[in-house]
Amino acid sequence: MTQPKVRVRFAPSPTGYMHLGNARTAIYNWLYARHHGGSFVLRIEDTDRERSTQGAVEVIYEAMRWLGLDWDEGPFLQSERFELYRRRAEELVASGAAYRCWCTPEELEQRRQQALAEKRNPKYDGRCRDRKEPRPGVEPVIRFRTPDTGETVLEDRIQGRVVTPNEELDDLVLLRADGAPTYNFTVVVDDHEMGVTLVLRGADHLSNTFRQLHIYRAFGWEPPAFAHQSLILGPDRAKLSKRHGAVSVLQYRDEGYLPEALVNALVRCGWSHGDEEVFPLPRLIELFDLPAVGNAPAIFDFEKLRNKYNAEHIKLAPRERLAGLLCETLARRGDANLQADDPRLGLLVDGLRERSRTLLEMADGAKPLLAEEVAWDAAAVRKHLKSDAAEVLRALADRLEAAPSFGREAVLAALDGLAAERGAKLGKIAQPARVALLGTAVSPPIDVVMAVLGRDRVLARLRAGAERAAAG
RNA sequence: GGCCCCAUCGUCUAGUGGUUAGGACGCCGGCCUCUCACGUCGGUAACCCGGGUUCGAAUCCCGGUGGGGUCGCCA
Numbered sequence: 001m002t003q004p005k006v007r008v009r010f011a012p013s014p015t016g017y018m019h020l021g022n023a024r025t026a027i028y029n030w031l032y033a034r035h036h037g038g039s040f041v042l043r044i045e046d047t048d049r050e051r052s053t054q055g056a057v058e059v060i061y062e063a064m065r066w067l068g069l070d071w072d073e074g075p076f077l078q079s080e081r082f083e084l085y086r087r088r089a090e091e092l093v094a095s096g097a098a099y100r101c102w103c104t105p106e107e108l109e110q111r112r113q114q115a116l117a118e119k120r121n122p123k124y125d126g127r128c129r130d131r132k133e134p135r136p137g138v139e140p141v142i143r144f145r146t147p148d149t150g151e152t153v154l155e156d157r158i159q160g161r162v163v164t165p166n167e168e169l170d171d172l173v174l175l176r177a178d179g180a181p182t183y184n185f186t187v188v189v190d191d192h193e194m195g196v197t198l199v200l201r202g203a204d205h206l207s208n209t210f211r212q213l214h215i216y217r218a219f220g221w222e223p224p225a226f227a228h229q230s231l232i233l234g235p236d237r238a239k240l241s242k243r244h245g246a247v248s249v250l251q252y253r254d255e256g257y258l259p260e261a262l263v264n265a266l267v268r269c270g271w272s273h274g275d276e277e278v279f280p281l282p283r284l285i286e287l288f289d290l291p292a293v294g295n296a297p298a299i300f301d302f303e304k305l306r307n308k309y310n311a312e313h314i315k316l317a318p319r320e321r322l323a324g325l326l327c328e329t330l331a332r333r334g335d336a337n338l339q340a341d342d343p344r345l346g347l348l349v350d351g352l353r354e355r356s357r358t359l360l361e362m363a364d365g366a367k368p369l370l371a372e373e374v375a376w377d378a379a380a381v382r383k384h385l386k387s388d389a390a391e392v393l394r395a396l397a398d399r400l401e402a403a404p405s406f407g408r409e410a411v412l413a414a415l416d417g418l419a420a421e422r423g424a425k426l427g428k429i430a431q432p433a434r435v436a437l438l439g440t441a442v443s444p445p446i447d448v449v450m451a452v453l454g455r456d457r458v459l460a461r462l463r464a465g466a467e468r469a470a471a472g
Numbered sequence: 473g474g475c476c477c478c479a480u481c482g483u484c485u486a487g488u489g490g491u492u493a494g495g496a497c498g499c500c501g502g503c504c505u506c507u508c509a510c511g512u513c514g515g516u517a518a519c520c521c522g523g524g525u526u527c528g529a530a531u532c533c534c535g536g537u538g539g540g541g542u543c544g545c546c547a
Contacts, residue, residue, distance in 0.1 A: 013547045015547085047547080048547070050546090051547090101545095104545095105544090105545060108544085108545085112544090119474090120473095121543080122474095122543070141545055159476095160477095162477075163476090164475065164476065165475070167475095168542095168543080169475095169543095170543080172544090175545085177545060178545080182545070182546085182547090183546070184547090187547090203476095203477070203541065204541060204542075204547090205547085206476070207477095207541075207542045230477075230478070230540085230541090231540075233540075235483090237539060237540070238540080239541075265484090268484065268485080268496095270484090272484085272485055274486060274494095274495085275485085275486060276495090277484090277485090277495075277496055278496095294485085295478070296479065297479095297539080298483090298484065298485090300484090301483050301484055301497070301498095303483080304484065304496075304497040304498080305497095307497055308484095308496065308497050311510095315510085352509095353510095354509060354510045354511090355508060355509040365508095380507095384507095412506095425506080426505090426506045427507075428506090430506030430507075431506065434507065435507095441507055441508085443507070443508075444507095444508085444509090445507090446506055446507085
């Protein structure tokens with residue numbers, strides 16, 4: 001009756017960056033925990049002292065924070081738990097489930113090559129299984145004794161029932177010659193010690209699971225449930241990796257993506273809910289669960305992330321949040337230095353969110369409206385600042401100058417009034433005005449442009465534009 | 473190569489024996505419109521192949537093909 005509390009974990013190894021595939025695994029685990037009211041554990045698998053650095057660990061924390069994946073327990077560092085693993089390994093040696101092996105890496109490599117050449121399974125041949133006497137000058141490793149016969153069954157929560165013959169498995173190393181534990185051992189010890197109820201990870205760990213199952217059995221431990229999600233592939237259909245580029249989570253932050261958009265896109269890579277595609281975070285927590293996770297590998301669609309998910313989430317985000325983000329982006333790129341409460345920021349967000357797929361595009365769009373100097377686009381000038389525009393611009397300037405206020409409504413009323421008076425379409429006035437104001441024929445709506453520029457600048461530029469038109 | 477997994481438009485996917493095979497991104501065209509966008513309407517495009525089972529298969533079974541993963545003192 002009493003179900004144990006759901007406890008899942010994300011257990012990355014510090015490689016120096018957070019990969020999209022890892023990020024999806026973290027997201028799935030986090031959503032699973034939040035959906036089921038369980039606990040989310042962060043564990044750093046830094047047993048390989050060669051590769052692990054403090055900086056690499058910080059990158060993981062930073063990526064997790066940016067994505068909004070808060071953990072309830074940890075972070076636990078495996079590098080701080082070596083004594084525990086050593087003790088556990090000795091337990092297995094004592095019970096006969098594991099043994100010391102004095103074969104050297106060189107010997108093993110040689111045998112592997114030979115086996116491959118003879119088209120045999122290159123697995124460890126088990127020659128130290130019954131050896132008791134040490135080899136002088138060789139520090140032994142501790143190996144796990146895997147059954148030679150029979151088969152191992154895994155009831156995977158995503159992949160379904162998977163069966164592997166035990167003869168495919170070899171006696172894996174638990175403890176290296178230098179006493180450091182290996183992944184396949186620490187993962188079992190920790191998932192047990194930490195009370196993990198479901199191991200939700202990438203399918204690249206599927207074949208490891210069978211070896212790990214035997215370790216659980218040797219300890220007499222009840223294994224957790226397992227769920228292996230199929231991998232994210234690159235456009236070439238190979239496992240997504242560094243060489244595909246654009247694979248680091250924080251790179252997306254720097255390129256102007258919203259974390260909830262990346263989360264949305266990543267979740268949708270393998271999980272779906274009917275025809276629904278855009279999910280705010282609370283909605284994901286409400287809906288996400290294992291039965292709707294598919295088991296076919298998926299190619300990550302970078303274009304759709306930008307065109308759909310990020311664009312949609314930019315439309316959904318609160319104005320204040322985007323204003324803050326836009327302010328940071330402008331400052332970071334050296335485009336403009338605005339105070340966080342500058343009223344122009346909100347105006348810019350209103351005018352630009354529907355025409356920006358990323359914050360970078362939004363900054364691109366904002367930049368001309370904030371520049372002190374007009375950057376003239378020759379084609380736009382040629383097309384819209386012809387001599388007959390001079391009089392129109394002057395009339396508009398006069399009208400605006402006489403207007404009682406300079407709000408967006410008042411400005412629009414002036415434009416409309418002038419157009420009506422002359423029986424002209426609004427475009428006949430707005431386009432020359434746009435070019436006079438910004439130097440370009442493309443921009444947010446003219447009322448937003450004027451509101452951002454402000455009365456004085458608008459009048460000055462309109463009149464300067466008129467002179468340019470008259471001269472041109 | 474052994475073992476394991478997978479297979480619906482180019483891509484992400486809906487679909488759980490009977491549908492004109494749906495949605496989304498992309499692409500093409502119309503409408504809207506002060507530009508660009510947004511929005512909207514329409515179009516383009518898929519059930520890998522071959523056998524079964526069945527009155528009937530995208531859906532179930534088998535085989536093939538193709539793709540992926542994995543075979544470390546990496547994780």
